[in-house]
Amino acid sequence: xxxxxxxxxxxxxxxxxxxxxxxxxxxxxxxxxxxxxxxxxxxxxxxxxxxxxxxxxxxxxxxxxxxxxxxxxxxxxxxxxxxxxxxxxxxxxxxxxxxxxxxxxxxxxxxxxxxxxxxxxxxxxxxxxxxxxxxxxxxxxxxxxxxxxxxxxxxxxxxxxxxxxxxxxxxxxxxxxxxxxxxxxxxxxxxxxxxxxxxxxxxxxxxxxxxxxxxxxxxxxxxxxxxxxxxxxxxxxxxxxxxxxxxxxxxxxxxxxxxxxxxxx
Amino acid sequence: xxxxxxxxxxxxxxxxxxxxxxxxxxxxxxxxxxxxxxxxxxxxxxxxxxxxxxxxxxxxxxxxxxxxxxxxxxxxxxxxxxxxxxxxxxxxxxxxxxxxxxxxxxxxxxxxxxxxxxxxxxxxxxxxxxxxxxxxxxxxxxxxxxxxxxxxxxxxxxxxxxxxxxxxxxxxxxxxxxxxxxxxxxxxxxxxxxxxxxxxxxxxxxxxxxxxxxxxxxxxxxxxxxxxxxxxxxxxxxxxxxxxxxxxxxxxxxxxxxxxxxxxxxxxxxxxxxxxxxxxxxxxxxxxxxxxxxxxxxxxxxxxxxxxxxxxxxxxxxxxxxxxxxxxxxxxxxxxxxxxxxxxxxxxxxxxxxxxxxxxxxxxxxxxxxxxxxxxxxxxxxxxxxxxxxxxxxxxxxxxxxxxxxxxxxxxxxxxxxxxxxxxxxxxxxxxxxxxxxxxxxxxxxxxxxxxxxxxxxxxxxxxxxxxxxxxxxxxxxxxxxxxxxxxxxxxxxxxxxxxxxxxxxxx
Numbered sequence: 001x002x003x004x005x006x007x008x009x010x011x012x013x014x015x016x017x018x019x020x021x022x023x024x025x026x027x028x029x030x031x032x033x034x035x036x037x038x039x040x041x042x043x044x045x046x047x048x049x050x051x052x053x054x055x056x057x058x059x060x061x062x063x064x065x066x067x068x069x070x071x072x073x074x075x076x077x078x079x080x081x082x083x084x085x086x087x088x089x090x091x092x093x094x095x096x097x098x099x100x101x102x103x104x105x106x107x108x109x110x111x112x113x114x115x116x117x118x119x120x121x122x123x124x125x126x127x128x129x130x131x132x133x134x135x136x137x138x139x140x141x142x143x144x145x146x147x148x149x150x151x152x153x154x155x156x157x158x159x160x161x162x163x164x165x166x167x168x169x170x171x172x173x174x175x176x177x178x179x180x181x182x183x184x185x186x187x188x189x190x191x192x193x194x195x196x197x198x199x200x201x202x203x204x205x206x207x208x209x210x211x212x213x214x215x216x217x218x219x220x221x222x223x224x225x226x227x228x229x230x231x232x233x234x235x236x237x238x239x240x241x242x243x244x245x246x247x248x249x250x251x252x253x254x255x256x257x258x259x260x261x262x263x264x265x
Numbered sequence: 266x267x268x269x270x271x272x273x274x275x276x277x278x279x280x281x282x283x284x285x286x287x288x289x290x291x292x293x294x295x296x297x298x299x300x301x302x303x304x305x306x307x308x309x310x311x312x313x314x315x316x317x318x319x320x321x322x323x324x325x326x327x328x329x330x331x332x333x334x335x336x337x338x339x340x341x342x343x344x345x346x347x348x349x350x351x352x353x354x355x356x357x358x359x360x361x362x363x364x365x366x367x368x369x370x371x372x373x374x375x376x377x378x379x380x381x382x383x384x385x386x387x388x389x390x391x392x393x394x395x396x397x398x399x400x401x402x403x404x405x406x407x408x409x410x411x412x413x414x415x416x417x418x419x420x421x422x423x424x425x426x427x428x429x430x431x432x433x434x435x436x437x438x439x440x441x442x443x444x445x446x447x448x449x450x451x452x453x454x455x456x457x458x459x460x461x462x463x464x465x466x467x468x469x470x471x472x473x474x475x476x477x478x479x480x481x482x483x484x485x486x487x488x489x490x491x492x493x494x495x496x497x498x499x500x501x502x503x504x505x506x507x508x509x510x511x512x513x514x515x516x517x518x519x520x521x522x523x524x525x526x527x528x529x530x531x532x533x534x535x536x537x538x539x540x541x542x543x544x545x546x547x548x549x550x551x552x553x554x555x556x557x558x559x560x561x562x563x564x565x566x567x568x569x570x571x572x573x574x575x576x577x578x579x580x581x582x583x584x585x586x587x588x589x590x591x592x593x594x595x596x597x598x599x600x601x602x603x604x605x606x607x608x609x610x611x612x613x614x615x616x617x618x619x620x621x622x623x624x625x626x627x628x629x630x631x632x633x634x635x636x637x638x639x640x641x642x643x644x645x646x647x648x649x650x651x652x653x654x655x656x657x658x659x660x661x662x663x664x665x666x667x668x669x670x671x672x673x674x675x676x677x678x679x680x681x682x683x684x685x686x687x688x689x690x691x692x693x694x695x696x697x698x699x700x701x702x703x704x705x706x707x708x709x710x711x712x713x714x715x716x717x718x719x720x721x722x723x724x725x726x727x728x729x730x731x732x733x734x735x736x737x738x739x740x741x742x743x744x745x746x747x748x749x750x751x752x753x754x755x756x757x758x759x760x761x762x763x764x765x766x767x768x769x770x771x772x773x
Contacts (some may be wrong), residue, residue, distance in 0.1 A: 033567055033638050052568070053631075213648070229517070
């Protein structure tokens, strides 16, 4: 275990514990208004101060981080599972289907991801967590498909795969049992990077008022509220810090994993 | 590590001081020179990029500025009445169908020509017929039977049937007959004349020396176009801009040091509009319960830092003639009463509802957030459904597919009718599906009540009717916050969307 991995795991573990705690207990009701004075600076009662409705920012950051991580995790799950399936099939079998799917993939990648998510959201309807997850999940499929396709295509002609094929193993067995475990070193970093992108994408969408609906807290929406409030810098700092730490922690894990596989410390 | 961090912080602070220091210095100087030459720089949020021809202008932002350049036979006053402008006086015939306008002597266009009856006939005809492309037809002029210049300074207009609102449309700008460059080089009769416009940068107005009335106090006004809110704030803080209207309470909080804040009203009826035709809001008791749940002052304090005027019906305070303050506190927050009404209506445990809000209007989103909290107190579980403005217009306003919505409704022209006709049961824009026989009957009465006092009394009854039946949960008229540099005064508010520059002046 290298330094990156260690620090990343500690940071992420700490945040995860905090977020888990936030799901059951927060210092104040995150939605309750006027629990403190309006726009009060950080103090012992309000660790990150209060917003303009007099809500406790720390409680809202905890709840918002929970919402954001659930969305990010589900999004990455959709992207990784569907993307890997597409990548595995096209990479292993090749042929015309491969050509068509990959060109489709190129076409999808050509759109900025937020724009694509916007289109999907406007079809599904805004303001629902489920729709945000679906929209972002769809957007994340192409990158996973591309990464896994390369891995599967390069392993397709490996000797142990040929042997398995000779022994009469079914394609499903070859894909799942023989090749998939060997692509983990590619997949894991992709998942961590994907998670970070999903956190940022959710934040951007809520920032644009098409993600999570107020009064539910979401880090992105809170940032958009904090925008322009130069007289209450703690609002943007508290919220922004949470996003930075979440992304930083998971990013370190990804970096650590890659370094471990390459054998560098 | 710690030292490095400290050094960084110090550096940033230093840099900040230096930058802001030199900014203030130079800006203060230009400001002083502006005061010496009696000039003012005003920030506006959008370019005047539609036609400058007042008969073709569609954007509110353009009309707001060009109010200073043009005048009609009549013009609006700050308290919501009309006063003769180009006309000196007018008479209405016995059968209330013929209006005779006597033009004021010595009214000049900015190009030096005198205003004649010819010009008045030309201008009104232009808006009535809309023969030229791009002219916004004035629907109310379709009732004109006869329009003629009796002599050089007298115009008579005959309409097909008496109308109480007709006179309010005669604020239509009077333009010199036959002049064809209005779109780019407009000529009017107002206290300011148009000098130039640089696209996406600025518009320059200058005092018109030949103005017939009280002349403008300033010699020159530059309207600086600032589409980005952040750069607008920076320009205000650095002293590059002296005045800006339509700011938020958060923005003015950052300007306290060098600016005075004038609080006017936006002239909007902000409410949680309820669809009176759908369950559960088809029951008057439920609507009343919701009205008892809403604490207007709390919304104003929490979401608007205390700026805003609570209202109790579809009328805003600036329209003093009709505004009835006794309706404002008809419903005061009373959770017990609200719960009792809900129980009576068959919802002892409350119900679920959605509040549809146009998501690009932050004030309405913020209001909805507080409403959710207030409704929760009476057991009503409200969720916010953000929606694009275009979808709001098509689904909510036109399609009437909604339960409740938070928006501000304004008046298309300065009459009570513009605000109140919309709730008559068969009116096309009655988006809340309000259906009240008494209300409809009252409205019919206003159409034939030609005595101003009598008509006003009926309109007030209509307002009370809306309140008593809790047609909507009324909240407030949003504050229009104007930041004006210390040393400048004369901000005047109107019940319509205009920025009057003529009264602004430097105090010694």
